[in-house]
Amino acid sequence: MYCMHSLLAEATNATFWLPKGVSSVASDVDWLFYFTYWVTIFFFVLILGLVVVFALKYRHRPGHEPCAPGPSHNNALEVIWTVIPTILVFAMFYWGVRGYMDMTIAPPDAMEIQVTGKMWTWEFTYPNGHTDSELHIPVGMPVRFVLNSEDVIHSFAIPAFRLRKDVVPRRYNKLWVQATEEGTYPVYCDQYCGISHSRMISEVKVEPMSSYRAWLVKASNWETTMTPLEAGEHFYKTKGCMACHSVDGTRIIGPSFKDVFGDTVEMNDGSKVLADENYVHESIREPSAKVVKGFQPVMPPFTKESLPDKDINAIIWYLKSKSSHFKGDMGAGKKLAAPVEKK
Numbered sequence: 001m002y003c004m005h006s007l008l009a010e011a012t013n014a015t016f017w018l019p020k021g022v023s024s025v026a027s028d029v030d031w032l033f034y035f036t037y038w039v040t041i042f043f044f045v046l047i048l049g050l051v052v053v054f055a056l057k058y059r060h061r062p063g064h065e066p067c068a069p070g071p072s073h074n075n076a077l078e079v080i081w082t083v084i085p086t087i088l089v090f091a092m093f094y095w096g097v098r099g100y101m102d103m104t105i106a107p108p109d110a111m112e113i114q115v116t117g118k119m120w121t122w123e124f125t126y127p128n129g130h131t132d133s134e135l136h137i138p139v140g141m142p143v144r145f146v147l148n149s150e151d152v153i154h155s156f157a158i159p160a161f162r163l164r165k166d167v168v169p170r171r172y173n174k175l176w177v178q179a180t181e182e183g184t185y186p187v188y189c190d191q192y193c194g195i196s197h198s199r200m201i202s203e204v205k206v207e208p209m210s211s212y213r214a215w216l217v218k219a220s221n222w223e224t225t226m227t228p229l230e231a232g233e234h235f236y237k238t239k240g241c242m243a244c245h246s247v248d249g250t251r252i253i254g255p256s257f258k259d260v261f262g263d264t265v266e267m268n269d270g271s272k273v274l275a276d277e278n279y280v281h282e283s284i285r286e287p288s289a290k291v292v293k294g295f296q297p298v299m300p301p302f303t304k305e306s307l308p309d310k311d312i313n314a315i316i317w318y319l320k321s322k323s324s325h326f327k328g329d330m331g332a333g334k335k336l337a338a339p340v341e342k343k
Contacts, residue, residue, distance in 0.1 A: 022160050022181040022206070025103050029162040032095045039088055103163070106176035110142035117147070117154030117167040118300050120196040121240025122187060130220040131306060133238035135204040138212040139182050147173040151300055155191035158204055164190055179206040195298065196253050199243035222314075232318025235311050244299065247322050254299060255292045261316075262325030266293045280316050281309075 014020040017037075021030055058067065113135070114125040125131045137143045147156055147167045154167040161177045189200040207215070222231045236242055236257075244253035255265075265275050268291045273279055282289055284307065287299035302312075320326040 018162075019159050019185075021162055022179055022183065022185065023162060024178040024180060025099065026160075026162045026180075028095075028099050028102070032092065032099060035095075036092055039092075103175055106144040106174070107142045110144040110176050111138075112144045112146060113137070115145050115147045115156055115167065116150060116306075117156065117189065117193075117200075118150040118240075119152065119194050119298065120189075120200040120243045122156070122189075122200070122202045123306060126216060126220075128216065128220060130216060132219055133202060133240065134219070135187060135202060136212055136215050137177075137179055137204060137206055138209040139179050139206050141209065142176055142178045144174060144176040147175075152193050153191050154189045154193050154200070157188045157190040158185060159188070160185035161204075166191060182206050182208070196243045200240075228314045228317040229321055231311070231314035232316070232321075235307070235315050236318055239302075239307060239311075241315070254295055257319055257322050259323050259325060261319040261323035263323070267291060268293050268295075277316055280319060281312055284312055284315070 018030060018033070021027060111127060113127075116123040116125070121133055122135070123131055123133055124135050145156065145165075147165055148171070149167045149169045151169065153169070155164060156167050157164040158177070161179065163175055163177055165173050165175045167173065184203050184205050187202040187204050189197060191197075193200065205215075218225045222234070226234065236245075236247075241257075246252055246256045247258055249256050249258045260275050261280070263275050264272050265279075266272050271290075273290055279290070283299075284302050287301055288297040291297045
């Protein structure tokens with residue numbers, strides 16, 4: 001029993017194949033992975049070794065007579081190579097099903113976070129209704145993820161938690177996790193979902209309950225904690241904008257935000273549009289209405305639920321700060337004066 005627990009404890013450490021496991025199911029997943037891995041290695045070496053030995057020992061050589069025909073079968077050998085693999089496969093199946101059920105059936109007191117996949121970002125909706133592209137969870141508390149997609153099939157994957165689940169349109173998938181160690185860990189999309197699939201990366205921050213609650217309050221009320229310019233940069237980084245739009249002039253999937261605000265932009269149909277507040281708002285709500293020349297209409301629309309108008313206004317502030325065409329005073333966006341208390 002002690003040896004088994006030691007193996008499980010070591011299995012959660014970072015190795016060549018897997019990152020460090022920091023969830024309540026990581027040790028079971030790692031143990032099954034390495035059990036399957038070493039069983040496969042053992043039989044690969046055994047069978048390949050016998051093939052090489054037999055090929056050398058019984059190869060055709062001048063002066064050697066062919067061997068006499070051997071028996072057509074061997075009952076003992078056939079039983080051995082049937083029973084042993086069957087036992088091993090059933091053991092893997094049992095541990096796999098047990099682990100799958102443990103990862104699927106969440107405790108009744110688990111906190112729920114809704115996960116929405118869309119090209120090309122993750123969106124997380126918290127119990128208080130706040131929606132964000134950052135994933136925060138408290139350490140030591142079970143968290144249930146309810147997964148859905150707005151467009152194509154994605155795959156929600158957190159290697160450090162040993163979690164992976166397909167995110168399918170018009171269908172809800174579920175899984176849960178209980179993080180065991182504080183830290184920041186990467187979140188990936190493991191299913192090719194389009195041209196910017198490789199940029200669909202986020203992070204999960206595991207923190208104490210007090211820090212989690214403080215972050216949620218701050219993130220839910222950004223007007224009181226950030227200037228519009230700071231909020232605009234925050235949304236640019238967390239709403240998936242940076243996956244397709246650079247701010248330094250680099251061409252990615254969509255046009256760069258550098259010097260775009262206040263400029264005249266040519267569309268695919270030959271028309272020209274002034275990139276002002278109305279244009280930015282329309283491009284976020286209905287991105288296919290006007291498509292910049294040389295680019296494809298691949299941007300998904302943002303609804304009022306996923307990106308309220310006040311958040312779009314903050315993004316507009318950020319675009320203005322990145323454009324040499326905007327000659328207005330950015331002081332209001334950089335610093336908001338604190339209210340003066342009357343004595």
